[in-house]
Amino acid sequence: MPQLNPAPWLLILIFSWLVFLIIIPPKVLAHTSPNEPTHQSSETPKTEPWTWPWSQVSSTNL
Template structure:
């Protein structure tokens, strides 16, 4: 099985990872949700028991 010359592949590997680590994270982190989440109230809603008509 022939061996590949590692010189061009190492450069491709390094430049691709530099692209991933330098240029893409700011672009991904710039996205915002259309609606910011709001805090829910901590009070529990009042629950009532059901009146079953056949019981």
């Protein structure tokens, strides 16, 4: 059974892990995000409540 012979497969396994651990990480880490994250301000934005047109029920409609 030739698939049990570790000679070719062990070398392929070692080289593939070598590629995954040494060559690929610097290439992936070299990429930068197009939108750099910014720090959020500590103050909360002032928002005003929204009134929906159908929520303003008048007393004549009751």
